[in-house]
Amino acid sequence: MMPEGVTSLNKPAAQPSEDLLIRHIQDGEHEVFYELIRPYERCVYRTAFAILRNEADAEDVAQEAMLKAFKNIGQFRGESRFSTWLIQITVNEARMWRRKEHAHLMEPIVNREGVEGNYVPRDFADWREIPSETLERKEIRDKLAEALESLGHIYRDVFVLRDMQHLSIEESARALGVSAASVKTRLLRARLMLRDLLAPGLGGNWSTRLPFAKGTKPW
Amino acid sequence: MVVNCEQVWQEISNYLDDDVDVDVDLRAAMEAHFRECKRCRAVLEGTRNVIQLYGDERMIDVPLGFGHRLQRRLEDNMQSRRRRFLGWMVAAAAAVLVTGSFEIARSSVFRRPELRSEHAQAGSGLPPDMMIVVSPNGKIFHASGCPFIHDKAHVRTIVVREAIKEGYAPCVRCMKKYLRADLSSPESLADAQR
Numbered sequence A: 001m002m003p004e005g006v007t008s009l010n011k012p013a014a015q016p017s018e019d020l021l022i023r024h025i026q027d028g029e030h031e032v033f034y035e036l037i038r039p040y041e042r043c044v045y046r047t048a049f050a051i052l053r054n055e056a057d058a059e060d061v062a063q064e065a066m067l068k069a070f071k072n073i074g075q076f077r078g079e080s081r082f083s084t085w086l087i088q089i090t091v092n093e094a095r096m097w098r099r100k101e102h103a104h105l106m107e108p109i110v111n112r113e114g115v116e117g118n119y120v121p122r123d124f125a126d127w128r129e130i131p132s133e134t135l136e137r138k139e140i141r142d143k144l145a146e147a148l149e150s151l152g153h154i155y156r157d158v159f160v161l162r163d164m165q166h167l168s169i170e171e172s173a174r175a176l177g178v179s180a181a182s183v184k185t186r187l188l189r190a191r192l193m194l195r196d197l198l199a200p201g202l203g204g205n206w207s208t209r210l211p212f213a214k215g216t217k218p219w
Numbered sequence B: 001m002v003v004n005c006e007q008v009w010q011e012i013s014n015y016l017d018d019d020v021d022v023d024v025d026l027r028a029a030m031e032a033h034f035r036e037c038k039r040c041r042a043v044l045e046g047t048r049n050v051i052q053l054y055g056d057e058r059m060i061d062v063p064l065g066f067g068h069r070l071q072r073r074l075e076d077n078m079q080s081r082r083r084r085f086l087g088w089m090v091a092a093a094a095a096v097l098v099t100g101s102f103e104i105a106r107s108s109v110f111r112r113p114e115l116r117s118e119h120a121q122a123g124s125g126l127p128p129d130m131m132i133v134v135s136p137n138g139k140i141f142h143a144s145g146c147p148f149i150h151d152k153a154h155v156r157t158i159v160v161r162e163a164i165k166e167g168y169a170p171c172v173r174c175m176k177k178y179l180r181a182d183l184s185s186p187e188s189l190a191d192a193q194r
């Protein structure tokens, strides 16, 4: 343990050691693969869960994605960050899974690809404060999850990558195989739709019971 | 340049993103509009809240034991590869020896470090002495230029170590490079908390 004051501040960023790990794995030292992905395993799970909304599926997909990353590590050329590459693999796995599992389900018409007209906010309730401890409350997390789930896939996927996994517009576009412009349009819609869904309930008094309008979708 | 509400709504998402370029004139026109228009202000604040809430990793719980099960799955996968490889390469007697040494190597590399608390990972890559800002009623600390700072007029500049001690959590947006890059220094959070 380092003495106080002499901390890791002067250490180089994580990048070199991550590059080094990757090179070792590419050279056949497979045992260190877990070290490489450990910092991201939770991100990978959360990405899969946000897309699939089911714990068991998310865990399977997360494991599959990391095995796939392991098998394909030889192809990783460091053109993007490793974490981004891993999240992109995860999104693809999750979407493949969803297609396989839910091929029979139809998406609501309004949410299908191609409907990308201007979105107009429906609600103008004031929603100023968001105390951070809000998220410690399960009922709040459930409301947020419910709202996210009600978005069409194309909006949800963009939102997950961009606002939950913090990928850039270009990285999200590459992961989803769509244009950057399309990412921006979908992101705008996703954010505004979520705000419309949540503002009436969460914008009110936090300490009182939440009058979250059930089943009323403003679009 | 003057913009109306509809134009504001179409640009509001880009306006909020620190890594998306919005034309300087347009940004100024939007700022002027927000000062005058209560409705658009409500949309702006609400959208910002959406981004902040969903960007928080507490949004999704990771199931207990996830890391261990993953680790086991990877080990199984690598062992079966190794077994195929060895069976193919060497005689049975030699294989026993080699496998033995592989086992030792593997168990040392794969040992999982002591579990940190659920959210510890969030701060573990942060340099404890980095200057950051906090606002009196916020719970999040930011880099000084972050657009997600609340109550900009009353911020206080302190170092990461103090902020963590006072119970602030890192902003997932402006601190993200540290939150991602925590591979090399799991001890820095412990340092920060001292």
Ligand SMILES: [Zn+2]
Pocket (backbone or CB within 6 Å): B004, B005, B006, B008, B033, B037, B038, B039, B040, B041
């Ligand atoms: Zn307006």
Ligand SMILES: [Zn+2]
Pocket (backbone or CB within 6 Å): B141, B142, B143, B146, B147, B148, B149, B171, B172, B173, B174, B175
């Ligand atoms: Zn910030």
